[in-house]
Amino acid sequence: xxxxxxxxxxxxxxxxxxxxxxxxxxxxxxxxxxxxxxxxxxxxxxxxxxxxxxxxxxxxxxxxxxxxxxxxxxxxxxxxxxxxxxxxxxxxxxxxxxxxxxxxxxxxxxxxxxxxxxxxxxxxxxxxxxxxxxxxxxxxxxxxxxxxxx
Amino acid sequence: xxxxxxxxxxxxxxxxxxxxxxxxxxxxxxxxxxxxxxxxxxxxxxxxxxxxxxxxxxxxxxxxxx
Numbered sequence: 001x002x003x004x005x006x007x008x009x010x011x012x013x014x015x016x017x018x019x020x021x022x023x024x025x026x027x028x029x030x031x032x033x034x035x036x037x038x039x040x041x042x043x044x045x046x047x048x049x050x051x052x053x054x055x056x057x058x059x060x061x062x063x064x065x066x067x068x069x070x071x072x073x074x075x076x077x078x079x080x081x082x083x084x085x086x087x088x089x090x091x092x093x094x095x096x097x098x099x100x101x102x103x104x105x106x107x108x109x110x111x112x113x114x115x116x117x118x119x120x121x122x123x124x125x126x127x128x129x130x131x132x133x134x135x136x137x138x139x140x141x142x143x144x145x146x147x148x149x150x
Numbered sequence: 151x152x153x154x155x156x157x158x159x160x161x162x163x164x165x166x167x168x169x170x171x172x173x174x175x176x177x178x179x180x181x182x183x184x185x186x187x188x189x190x191x192x193x194x195x196x197x198x199x200x201x202x203x204x205x206x207x208x209x210x211x212x213x214x215x216x
Contacts, residue, residue, distance in 0.1 A: 012164065012171030019176060090191045091179035 026084060033076045037069055056129055095146040102142025103135045110134040152211045156184045158202050173197050 009017070047060030061069070085093060111134075114126045159169050159180075166184075170177040175194065182188035190198065199206045 010164070010168045010171070012168035012173075015171030015174065016167040016177055017171075019171070089175040089179050090194060091182050091188050092176060094188065 022087065026080075026087065030076065030080055033072060033080070037072050037076065040065065040069055095143060098146035099139050099143035102145075103139030106138035107131060107135045110138075151189050152186065152213070153183065154209050155180070155198065158209065159184075172201055
């Protein structure tokens with residue numbers, strides 16, 4: 001029963017290492033997927049646009065590649081997170097729910113705020129990538145807040 | 151919610167990773183429960199009670215008991 005004094009890791013430690021390994025594989029797959037999407041988009045873009053630096057409307061991709069990247073995006077932003085939700089325990093699921101809620105509320109409040117500020121002449125008109133960035137950044141900030149402060 | 155998880159774990163000389171593996175949760179979850187940042191779900195509370203062969207209310211205290 002004494003796990004620390006034994007040279008062999010206890011059964012619990014072994015399972016924890018296995019869990020950590022699975023998590024690392026999950027993150028590696030997500031990173032590779034992101035790299036492939038970003039790399040392919042940047043390498044094969046035939047237009048003047050840029051997904052991250054603005055002007056994404058002027059991007060031009062071969063149709064087959066565009067469909068392939070769309071499928072990868074669906075995997076990266078839908079299938080992978082849903083699988084991740086199944087993989088994690090209650091505690092991490094709660095943190096992820098806080099993060100997703102933060103992202104969702106930021107978009108729900110962010111768009112109308114941005115629109116009225118634009119109407120008042122303070123900022124440029126709302127655009128799709130800006131809304132996406134609000135969701136992504138606020139989701140990440142909510143995750144960090146939930147992980148270390150709640 | 152207050153709990154005796156850290157004491158019970160220390161009595162058995164288990165690390166957080168060891169307890170986490172035995173409960174099939176992450177080490178961060180054990181840490182969050184021990185520090186009172188996270189209340190376990192009912193199924194997890196039962197697993198904890200079973201592992202330490204105690205009743206749930208002997209491990210967790212919601213402050214309502216006289």
